[in-house]
Amino acid sequence: MKYIQLGKTDLVVSRICFGCWQLSPRFWGNISLDDWNAAMKKAMDAGINFIDTAQAYGEGYAERVLGDFLEKNRCRKNLIIATKFYWNIEDPSNRYPDTTFHYIIKECEASLKRLKTDWIDLYQIHAWDPLTNPEEVAAALLSLKKQGKIRWIGVSNMNVHQIDMYLRYFDIDCLQPLYNILDRDAEKELFPFCLEKKIGVITYSSLARGILTGKYSGNEKFDDSRANHPRFTGENFRKITSAVNTVMKPVAEKLGITVAELAVRWILTHPAVTSAIVGVKKVEHIETVLRAPDDVLDRKLWHKIADEMSIACN
Numbered sequence: 074m075k076y077i078q079l080g081k082t083d084l085v086v087s088r089i090c091f092g093c094w095q096l097s098p099r100f101w102g103n104i105s106l107d108d109w110n111a112a113m114k115k116a117m118d119a120g121i122n123f124i125d126t127a128q129a130y131g132e133g134y135a136e137r138v139l140g141d142f143l144e145k146n147r148c149r150k151n152l153i154i155a156t157k158f159y160w161n162i163e164d165p166s167n168r169y170p171d172t173t174f175h176y177i178i179k180e181c182e183a184s185l186k187r188l189k190t191d192w193i194d195l196y197q198i199h200a201w202d203p204l205t206n207p208e209e210v211a212a213a214l215l216s217l218k219k220q221g222k223i224r225w226i227g228v229s230n231m232n233v234h235q236i237d238m239y240l241r242y243f244d245i246d247c248l249q250p251l252y253n254i255l256d257r258d259a260e261k262e263l264f265p266f267c268l269e270k271k272i273g274v275i276t277y278s279s280l281a282r283g284i285l286t287g288k289y290s291g292n293e294k295f296d297d298s299r300a301n302h303p304r305f306t307g308e309n310f311r312k313i314t315s316a317v318n319t320v321m322k323p324v325a326e327k328l329g330i331t332v333a334e335l336a337v338r339w340i341l342t343h344p345a346v347t348s349a350i351v352g353v354k355k356v357e358h359i360e361t362v363l364r365a366p367d368d369v370l371d372r373k374l375w376h377k378i379a380d381e382m383s384i385a386c387n
């Protein structure tokens with residue numbers, strides 16, 4: 074495994090980050106906890122030390138499962154835990170954005186309890202809350218930081234202007250944007266901004282929810298949140314899977330890596346990116362992505378893959 078400093082923090086993180094959204098039954102169905110625990114063990118054995126979760130994933134469930142793992146395996150100190158706040162999850166069927174002072178303090182305490190830890194390494198604002206003044210968010214986060222309950226602060230799903238608003242009141246150490254071969258908006262403004270400010274970047278949906286792994290033929294039917302997702306249905310699904318199979322598969326074969334490793338290597342080649350978060354359900358998901366950080370892609374090949382995928386998918 075390869076490691077890298079996260080932005081200006083003192084955290085040295087693995088270039089693959091273990092994503093825990095898959096522990097959200099509403100989006101991913103009920104996955105096997107035996108498989109998930111085995112995958113966490115495999116990830117740790119392989120040197121992955123960076124875990125991304127959120128209080129919203131399964132309305133606390135994902136944090137509880139991770140907390141049980143940390144306690145059972147006595148490994149809290151070996152891992153860098155990133156979690157998020159933003160949603161008010163008091164009524165799970167009717168959640169809404171809530172980054173008020175009172176709710177941030179309450180949810181941070183709840184996250185610490187669920188994770189069975191005294192501190193959160195990276196506390197991320199899941200998205201921009203239009204109804205709360207950044208000054209109020211700052212008061213809560215700076216108080217938590219002063220108490221040692223959170224170490225560093227990150228943001229997700231925000232544009233440059235929104236990040237700038239928060240930067241007036243507190244340091245932002247990490248951005249978590251959507252980024253993969255098919256979703257490249259972050260390259261335009263966010264990545265240059267993060268490079269300039271030395272803000273770490275951890276990408277989500279690095280495999281575009283699995284479609285960039287080359288394991289689909291285009292005829293599969295899904296019984297999770299992908300069932301109605303435009304990329305996983307109809308002609309669009311067939312077009313994208315065919316592009317992955319004709320553009321990415323031969324390159325991966327030539328490099329002697331899996332298609333998932335090629336997709337992640339493509340992300341990690343961008344100089345703004347610190348780590349790629351990969352959503353994991355089972356050991357195979359870890360085993361077949363481990364070689365991604367071993368090397369970077371030649372710049373000509375990096376552009377060629379992206380251009381050919383864009384042409385084939387449009």
Ligand SMILES: NC(=O)c1ccc[n+]([C@@H]2O[C@H](COP(=O)([O-])OP(=O)(O)OC[C@H]3O[C@@H](n4cnc5c(N)ncnc54)[C@H](OP(=O)(O)O)[C@@H]3O)[C@@H](O)[C@H]2O)c1
Nearest residue numbers: 092093094229277278279280281282283286333351352358
């Ligand atoms: N900040 C945010 O708003 C936000 C949003 C989304 C995600 N995230 C974070 O980013 C993480 C990853 O993003 P994501 O969940 O959208 O998905 P992703 O990593 O793009 O794809 C995950 C899916 O890909 C398949 N997969 C994973 N590894 C594989 C491998 N090596 N070989 C073959 N298939 C593999 C699995 O699909 P199957 O189910 O078909 O096996 C898995 O459920 C999440 O867990 C979460 O931590 C954050």
